[in-house]
Amino acid sequence: MSSVSSVSSLPNAAVADDRALPFQRYNRPELLRIGLVLLDTDYTLERDWHRLVGDDMELFxxxxxxxxxxxPEALKALEAGITPAAATLVPGLPLHTLAFGCTSGGLLIGDVAIAERLHAVRPEVAVTHPWLAIRAALEALEARRIAVLTPYVREVDDAFLAAFSAQDIEVAAIGGFRLDHDPDIPAVDPACLGDALATLLEGAGPVDAVVLPCxxxxxxxxxxxxxxRFGVPCVSSNQALYWHARWIAGRPTCQAGFGRLLSGV
Incomplete structure (x- = not known):
């Protein structure tokens, strides 16, 4: 015989009560609500944003x-997955901003296509992505000559170089770690970024800002x-995306400790 007795065999065992017990409906506060579509291989963006989110905001x-x-080929192919992923975000709960979280993907897919993919699910919501946010950040910082430190392969860097040039932003130097496997990118120790940037800037002359995409x-x-160390604003994808997602929702932020952009430009 089993040593474990069933609940029904216990004396005076309770049974489920069929009554629907009364409750008070929760009055949900009117916080800023942002939806974020990430890649399954992104180990960094969500953590970074949770460090930035305050009591006035909900992140989904x-x-x-x-x-x-x-x-480039794999990044362009991301477009087809944006709408299905966005459709899983809190159905029935209004959002203020919807963001797609891939910098190089945003660059290669394009502003219009990303907006169309996100608006297919949430036509009324403001949308953004890191490449759009970086451009807006550079405009706010009045930066026209920049250096770009990336983790990307040469072909992706070339796409960034062409895109910045099309925006009349001069790139004094661009280069990086030449990684083509996304899970390898968060393995880059943040402590080495300064020395890598110093190497990249050798002979480049003065710049108005540094961009660290991805x-x-x-x-x-x-x-x-x-x-x-370098005396200029430094703009990262996660910082710029958070700043822009709030700004287009009409809820700008001012936070110290995460670069000049978030501290109020």
């Missing part, structure tokens, strides 16, 4: 499947340190 995240490749690059924690 979902993830889309990828092949983990950081190549939501998987662990740059947020060292932005203040980099700004002190």
């Amino acid at each position: 995240c979902t993830r889309m499947p990828t092949h983990a490749e950081v190549t 939501t998987n690059l662990r740059a947020l924690d060292v932005l203040d340190e980099l700004e002190q």
Whole structure:
């Protein structure tokens, strides 16, 4: 005989009460609500944003499947997954902003296509992505000559170089770690970004700002340190995306410790 007795065999065992017990409906506060579509291989963006989110905001995240490749072809192919992923975000709950979380993907897919994919689910919501946010950040910082430190392969860097040039932003230097596998990118120690940037800037001349694209690059924690070392604003994807997502919702932020952009420009 089993040593474990069933509930029904216990003396005076309770049974489920069929009554619907009364309750008071929760009065949900009118907080800023942002939805974020991440790649399944992104280990950094969500953590960074949770460090930035204050009591005035709710963050809702979902993830889309990828092949983990950081190549132009693989990044363009992300477009098809944006709408299905966005459709899983808190159905029935209004959002103020909806963001797609991939910098190089946003660049190669394009503003219009990303907006269409997100608006297919939430036509009334303001939308953004890191490439759009970086451009808005550089405009707010009045930066026209920049250096760009990336984790990407050469083909993706070339796409950034062409895109910045099309925006009349001069790129004094661009280069990086030449990684083509997304999970390898968060393995880059933030402590090495300063020395890598110093190498990249050798002979480049003065710049107005430094850009560190890629939501998987662990740059947020060292932005203040980099700004002190190099004397110019440093813009990361996760910092700029958070700043822009709030700004387009009409809820700008001012936070110290994460670079000049978030401290009020």
